[in-house]
Amino acid sequence: LLSIKEISFKGLIYTDYAVFTTALALGLTQSLYYDGDMLATNSYTASNLNDELVFVSKELYYEEIEEIATKVSGDVVVQVQGLIGMFHSMRPLVSNYKDYLSASFDEKSEQNSLYDEERDLYYPILETDDGSFIMGGKEIALIDQLDLLSEIKVGMLKIDGFMQSDEYVLEMSKTYLNALNELTQDLSAYKANKSKYIKKVEEIGSRPIDKGFFFKPTLYKVKK
Amino acid sequence: MNKVELLAPAGSLEKLYVAIDYGADAVYIGGQEFGLRANADNFSIEEIKTACEYAHDRNAKVYVTVNIIFHDENFEGLDEYLVALENAGVDALIVADLYAITKCQEVIPNMEIHLSTQQSVINHRAVNFFHQKGVHRVVLAREANKGEIKELVEKSNAEIEVFIHGGVCISYSGRCTLSNHMTARDSNRGGCSQNCRWEFDLFNQEKNISAENVMFSMNPKDLMQVEHIVDMIKDGVVSLKVEGRMRSVHYIATVISTYRKLIDDYYRLGDDFVYSNYYENELQKSANRVLASQYYTGMPSNKELQYDSRAEHPTQEFIGIIKEVNGTDVTLEQRNFFRPGDLVEVFGPEITTTEFIMGEIFDIDGNSLDAARHPKQIIKTKIDVELYPKNMLRKVRK
Numbered sequence: 001l002l003s004i005k006e007i008s009f010k011g012l013i014y015t016d017y018a019v020f021t022t023a024l025a026l027g028l029t030q031s032l033y034y035d036g037d038m039l040a041t042n043s044y045t046a047s048n049l050n051d052e053l054v055f056v057s058k059e060l061y062y063e064e065i066e067e068i069a070t071k072v073s074g075d076v077v078v079q080v081q082g083l084i085g086m087f088h089s090m091r092p093l094v095s096n097y098k099d100y101l102s103a104s105f106d107e108k109s110e111q112n113s114l115y116d117e118e119r120d121l122y123y124p125i126l127e128t129d130d131g132s133f134i135m136g137g138k139e140i141a142l143i144d145q146l147d148l149l150s151e152i153k154v155g156m157l158k159i160d161g162f163m164q165s166d167e168y169v170l171e172m173s174k175t176y177l178n179a180l181n182e183l184t185q186d187l188s189a190y191k192a193n194k195s196k197y198i199k200k201v202e203e204i205g206s207r208p209i210d211k212g213f214f215f216k217p218t219l220y221k222v223k224k
Numbered sequence: 225m226n227k228v229e230l231l232a233p234a235g236s237l238e239k240l241y242v243a244i245d246y247g248a249d250a251v252y253i254g255g256q257e258f259g260l261r262a263n264a265d266n267f268s269i270e271e272i273k274t275a276c277e278y279a280h281d282r283n284a285k286v287y288v289t290v291n292i293i294f295h296d297e298n299f300e301g302l303d304e305y306l307v308a309l310e311n312a313g314v315d316a317l318i319v320a321d322l323y324a325i326t327k328c329q330e331v332i333p334n335m336e337i338h339l340s341t342q343q344s345v346i347n348h349r350a351v352n353f354f355h356q357k358g359v360h361r362v363v364l365a366r367e368a369n370k371g372e373i374k375e376l377v378e379k380s381n382a383e384i385e386v387f388i389h390g391g392v393c394i395s396y397s398g399r400c401t402l403s404n405h406m407t408a409r410d411s412n413r414g415g416c417s418q419n420c421r422w423e424f425d426l427f428n429q430e431k432n433i434s435a436e437n438v439m440f441s442m443n444p445k446d447l448m449q450v451e452h453i454v455d456m457i458k459d460g461v462v463s464l465k466v467e468g469r470m471r472s473v474h475y476i477a478t479v480i481s482t483y484r485k486l487i488d489d490y491y492r493l494g495d496d497f498v499y500s501n502y503y504e505n506e507l508q509k510s511a512n513r514v515l516a517s518q519y520y521t522g523m524p525s526n527k528e529l530q531y532d533s534r535a536e537h538p539t540q541e542f543i544g545i546i547k548e549v550n551g552t553d554v555t556l557e558q559r560n561f562f563r564p565g566d567l568v569e570v571f572g573p574e575i576t577t578t579e580f581i582m583g584e585i586f587d588i589d590g591n592s593l594d595a596a597r598h599p600k601q602i603i604k605t606k607i608d609v610e611l612y613p614k615n616m617l618r619k620v621r622k
Contacts, residue, residue, distance in 0.1 A: 038401050
């Protein structure tokens with residue numbers, strides 16, 4: 001944190017509260033934004049320490065996002081494009097398997113994936129020095145839902161670049177900006193072009209897409 | 225020096241009674257709302273009250289989990305629930321979400337708050353952040369090793385609790401939504417369907433690089449820290465926690481009584497205490513999964529994972545619970561198949577574990593039986609060793 005203290009940037013996004021307390025202790029003047037990843041699922045927790053930008057979990061249904069947006073004063077941030085992280089372990093799980101088999105393959109390849117036969121999905125698995133990450137089998141793509149996101153008062157759209165190329169991030173950003181501009185200037189034209197935008201993001205990416213949890217609520221309790 | 229706390233799981237009143245009778249200093253349970261075992265048979269408020277009365281009469285404590293990660297739709301009813309828990313006599317709440325911490329302080333400000341391992345706290349600054357928010361104790365992430373635990377205790381303002389035995393998440397706790405993605409069940413609200421224990425083919429691009437006979441899996445062996453308990457006590461850990469609210473009474477009795485004995489032996493003998501394999505051998509009698517130390521001594525390897533599920537050995541030794549003792553006339557409740565002539569051992573908090581040969585057995589009407597086949601069947605027999613009601617019987621495998 002000391003090394004970035006004097007750099008001019010708007011804010012620091014953190015997940016571990018240790019970053020928050022350390023940044024305060026060091027006198028960082030930049031804003032501190034909590035992105036609890038899977039743990040920022042309600043309006044209070046997501047906005048408690050700073051509600052200027054309110055990062056919410058990717059597992060939320062759009063009505064839940066809407067409820068949060070009505071309760072906080074700042075901008076709600078929603079991931080609209082990219083892979084969704086669904087698992088993080090400290091363990092080197094691909095290396096563990098490789099060692100168990102005494103096999104020879106690249107445990108840190110970005111091309112490794114786990115195949116779920118029942119759902120016919122490949123979940124990217126990336127092993128790094130920080131552990132093993134497993135991502136969803138489809139990328140979220142909400143470029144055709146920008147009108148709804150605007151209606152429910154989402155203030156910032158996030159494109160996630162994890163396991164993506166620089167080109168992917170650049171092209172996606174341009175495409176979303178075009179869509180947002182059209183939405184602002186001519187709503188009917190945006191609506192008419194939704195399928196065009198979806199086709200474009202499919203061309204930029206290389207994985208199947210869906211709407212994540214935006215229209216798919218998860219169960220709190222299973223009825224017996 | 226305060227004695228370290230032995231904290232047991234209990235999924236029912238029966239298990240809670242067993243946990244306390246077999247030596248737990250405190251028991252944690254789930255209520256019917258806001259807990260991470262959403263679909264288990266959790267405790268009603270009346271049962272929680274009964275549990276607290278039973279525990280407090282025996283100088284034990286009861287903690288209740290309120291450890292879901294809240295969505296706004298779950299806010300409703302929380303205030304009333306917290307008040308009901310306080311009125312029931314609960315000693316502390318185990319919470320995970322900042323919202324729940326704040327609500328506890330607003331609604332029941334005298335209640336002790338423990339931070340769940342779902343926050344995966346593994347550094348002292350995060351501990352102290354939550355302490356400032358009102359948390360009295362932090363249940364550390366299971367990823368913490370010996371050196372980190374020691375440092376955390378030294379630098380933290382909150383009490384430190386660690387898991388010592390039972391099932392573990394292969395991910396950082398709370399950092400997994402495999403269930404959400406694969407089965408639409410919210411793992412952070414009690415719906416975990418343990419998809420991490422499934423087997424998968426591992427691909428690199430289009431090529432399947434898994435072995436034909438051993439698919440990729442992330443199935444961790446169960447945690448067992450029995451060798452390290454003394455170090456944890458010396459390093460200042462306040463509470464030693466056993467996982468397993470869904471496990472059997474036999475499991476709870478065996479695990480809790482073994483750790484109870486180890487802790488008491490250490491406090492009694494001090495520097496003269498010598499660790500022996502006795503404790504691990506006892507724990508193995510309840511194990512239906514292979515056990516390992518996991519992170520305490522360093523990063524786990526493939527040896528802490530279970531690639532071959534055939535190596536697991538379902539527990540079958542537990543055969544019954546003593547109900548009545550009148551001299552050598554004993555009434556017991558059957559839990560698994562046994563027959564006269566089986567080599568059996570009896571164990572319990574008041575006695576030294578003792579082996580004997582099961583003699584002739586009778587049903588409740590006095591009819592002689594060639595075997596006890598029916599779960600919960602009442603069996604009468606004669607046993608000529610010291611034993612008491614609530615002691616347990618298991619077959620001995622030589």
